[in-house]
Amino acid sequence: MKKKITLKNIARELDVSISTVSKALKNSEEISRDTKERIQAFAKLYNYKPNNIAVSLKNKRTKNIGVIIPDIVHHFFTTVFRGIEKYANDRGYNVIVCVSDESFDKEVINMEMLANGSIDGFIMALSAETQLKNDFNHLKEVTEQGIPLVLFDRITDEINCDKVVINDKQAAYMAVKKLIDNNRKRIALITTESYLNVSEKRANGYYAALKDHGIPVDESLILKLPYQFEEEEESAKFFDTREMDAVLSVNEIFAIRCMRHATLKGLRIPEDIAFIGFTDGILSKFSNPRLTSVAQHGEQMGAKAAEMLIGKIESDMEEGEETYRTEVIEATLIERESTVN
Amino acid sequence: MKKKITLKNIARELDVSISTVSKALKNSEEISRDTKERIQAFAKLYNYKPNNIAVSLKNKRTKNIGVIIPDIVHHFFTTVFRGIEKYANDRGYNVIVCVSDESFDKEVINMEMLANGSIDGFIMALSAETQLKNDFNHLKEVTEQGIPLVLFDRITDEINCDKVVINDKQAAYMAVKKLIDNNRKRIALITTESYLNVSEKRANGYYAALKDHGIPVDESLILKLPYQFEEEEESAKFFDTREMDAVLSVNEIFAIRCMRHATLKGLRIPEDIAFIGFTDGILSKFSNPRLTSVAQHGEQMGAKAAEMLIGKIESDMEEGEETYRTEVIEATLIERESTVN
């Protein structure tokens, strides 16, 4: 087992001081060509690499960014994460992920763990429970300590920081408009309990589109399902007892499940009933029929978030007046078999 | 902006030495009750938390584990990751993820970045390219430095370390046997190019099952598709030109796509043709019909990997004779609509 070599080792072997070695390896002008070459050759031979931890301690920069998301087994978060990771890696940053599991407590614990020097900044999407509790003290603490924070998708207005969102309301509006243009009259909305920020925005887009096109809102066509629903009774019953010719769903899974109900009921998609879902994930692409879906461009969102965060981290030095931005990623409608024919 | 408080600050404020503060906060017997209470109260008031980086440097333990996977937008890896993260978090470890993107070079770079002190050990699944190249020097370097390593799923025999796999061959055998018992005669295999370790094992299970049941292998019923296949011509043609009554697919996506071909061709599932896929992911659960699938229990696999790694990390102190294990996770067949009726 060959242990990692340190500056001290090199210094002793070559009979120079640690500072000389350090400078030589950084190609400092202060050191003579001869000495530099000797030291660099030796370092290369023994494959010297500086110890990240020591460098971090000295520089007060870890080159790590902390990502806290509610769930990792979730296509959208996963694509966002990919965007973050790619951008960050290209800039020499590593990513530490913590999963809050939609739990407030875990979110708090994770943040605290990471905030004690492990990372230079946070990127996160709030857990469902946090949004429900409306308690953001952990975020406040972090920002007050001067740790940069970027929120994405599941955000809050209570905290002053950089944010990245998609234009949920307009996207929903656009989707509903597409259905209306397609001559659909009775458009249902399948959504979650309303504490989820994004669901609400999407619902608002739905309402607005109906209103603008003179279609009265029929509350009986709105179904709220628990976020993690497993049993199907409720949604099945909904389809058995309502008449509709189109469905907008705030996520993929609800849409897929409901397409199934419709099919079992003997309806043809899209002839009798059209479906549009949110989150253009793997299910939309591979469902049968393929689901028309609002693409959230998670990867782009992640890249943007990482860009904003790293920007803040690296400009922090100058410590100018803090100014925060909210970037909006434009959602796009991917049309597939569940609407057109 | 209130900066983090350090031992030194506390020491100065309370007019004691740094060592006294450090000991007091650890509730050391060496310090008097009075002093301890004073210090602890002060620390609590100012919300003192030790700096992780400093502790890491001193202890030569980061409490971070590095995870390197080929792809994060992939249900299986994602579930494994969840298992790792949960187990690790419960033990006070954080997880740094790097994505190799199936690229050898990225895998190497990522490992090197992390190996310089950032992590206490690695958990990884090899990239496709690494398996293709058969070059494992980066792994060797790491293990030679005494950094614990656990490989999962995409492993190699060339490296001596802990490993976690599923019984791919037996699982495939079991799946095929199920089809045979179900009176299927012409069973196709849809697989990837063979450099992927796991595909090969699954194919071997397929061959073995056919052989044991006296069914001759018909090479024309074996379709090899590129790992990331986008166009559908090849698979569609396969279904147009072959007669078969069952399909085993080494992954979910291939199975789902092929079910679609079969349906379009007018075949009824499972009456005319049965399907079994590998990787019981989200597609299997939500496809129509729902896909019978070999569950790989990713989360369990991740937890086991994390358990093995952390075990090694924390026992490293004793530095006994190195002994490596390979744990096998038992795959199970989840029967759904694509086989039974």
Next chain:
DNA sequence: CAGTTATACGAAAACGGTTTCGTGTTAATA
């Protein structure tokens, strides 16, 4: 030749902790 200036390097502090060891004070023991 005295004084200045490069040149090339080393000593030491610093980052924020942990830990070993030494020591002054007080209390217990002989």
Next chain:
DNA sequence: TATTAACACGAAACCGTTTTCGTATAACTG
């Protein structure tokens, strides 16, 4: 009363870097 032990704390080394500053030597200047 002298000796020892217990107690409570501080000094300092250490982890592996970076960086500032000081300085010996040699070379140059007037």
